[in-house]
Amino acid sequence: MRAILLAGLALGMMACGQGQAADIKIGVAAPITGPNAAFGAQLKNGTTQAVEDINKAGGIKGQKLVLSSGDDASDPKQGVSVANKFASEGVKMVVGDFNSGVSIPASDVYQDAGIIQITPASTNVKFTERGMWNTFRTCGRDDQQGAVAGDYLAAKYKGKKIAFVHDKTPYGKGLADETLKALKAKGGKDVLYEGINPGEKDLSALVSKLKQANIDIVYYGGVFAEAGLLIRQMRDQGLKAPLMGGDGIADKEFAQIGGPGADGSLMTFAPDARKNPAAKDVVAAFKAKNIDPEAYTLYAYAAVQILKKAIEETGSTDGKKLADYLRQGKPTPTVIGDIAYDKKGDITRPDYVLYAWKKNAAGNVDYTGNELTK
CATH class of the missing domain: 3.40.50.2300 (Response regulator)
Incomplete structure (x- = not known):
């Protein structure tokens, strides 16, 4: 009996260790299909590359990022479905969506689920004007x-x-x-x-x-x-x-x-992010895959970098704690330049x-x- 208990305990510890090595779940919500699929590809490519690069470098405090993707097809209802899917999967943070008309209703679901959301592309003023704790963007506003x-x-x-x-x-x-x-x-x-x-x-x-x-x-x-x-x-x-x-x-x-x-x-x-010196190595990695990191690709990559920094600084993956840290306005170096946030979740350096x-x-x-x- 003692041998069985010890074996069970060892297996449990192994499973726990495996879980800890791959337990930071991040989602990317984008129009993978539909009329804006070209932009959806940018968001997914940027997020995917960032996750790959972070994991290759050892992850975040030894933990690997696990990426889940959702296709909102530029449809608000589908965006809400993706948000609910991420919540049920235990996703902690989301990069997305592309369309403001999708990001806004999806953000309500994310807030209720304790998920922090950074959109690389939704510029509608309302997104960050509703007093919500979980909404951020790496782009500017309309x-x-x-x-x-x-x-x-x-x-x-x-x-x-x-x-x-x-x-x-x-x-x-x-x-x-x-x-x-x-x-x-x-x-x-x-x-x-x-x-x-x-x-x-x-x-x-x-x-x-x-x-x-x-x-x-x-x-x-x-x-x-x-x-x-x-x-x-x-x-x-x-x-x-x-x-x-x-x-x-x-x-x-x-x-x-x-x-x-x-x-x-x-x-x-915004100024062409591909020309930013900080993006040189990342752009080269995209080019090696025959991907042009145009428009919002690097904005999605930067969103993951920002979340990584917040996790490292807080020692937590709790959405509220990450949001509270970001709203302190401390700059994070990214491939599109240093990003700092105001109290609303907007970047402090509009640069159109x-x-x-x-x-x-x-x-x-x-x-x-x-x-x-x-």
Whole structure:
């Protein structure tokens, strides 16, 4: 009997040891399928690479990260289902989601489950304005991004006819409204304000309206799929006005969908993280896998780095303790630069700049390297 008990105790200790070596569960929630799958791949690639690199270096205090992924398909209900799945799996922290309209309802589930959430891409102001303890982001906000776009429009298109189009989502409409607010604060105005539905393919009636109004520039709040279709159909109808958008068009597919007419489009986004000296080795690791860590890939990687630092500093994986630490405002070195948080969970260094999509030497329309100085 004593031998059996000792054997059982030894097995129990081994199981415990194994559990401790792999018991920090982290989730990545992103649109792996659906219209924003290109962005979903960025979030998943960034998170996966960060987990691999941390585990290869010995984990966090000897514990390995175990990654679970969930496909929200850019659908709020599916995002809530993913959140509930993570909660039932014992996930401690989540990187995601991409869409603001998904991140916001999912965050309620995460808060109830004691899970800290860092989104690499959801810029809607509401995400961090509700007084919740668990919401953070590695990106900026729509009011910051809108201020850059609105100021540019006011300066460069003074007295011109500016149209605003959005996709009716919390992100798209929110960004369009913040940009319009900034434009009006500088004395500018819109002559047309229209909404389209996500997934809408035929925008000919809208384009006809834009053409009839003799629009000089179109500001679009939304993501690359509809933005690409809009610019293509504008050119098809002979409307030469440029299109301006936000970070939602920061993917190569915008130019692929938009075609040659995407040349000259404007976009607000953060400085290219791939050029950050701190990202050199990580970018090389992605390139070795034939992955271009564009747009939000490194923002997702940075989110994992931030969580790692918080665990190391607190000695805990408790979501509330991690959140309390991050809200102290202490900077964490990441691949996108030092990140520190204010009390709301927003980064303290908003850094949106303006890009122009232009044809490069290879004949492709891209924004890489086309940052505008003013």
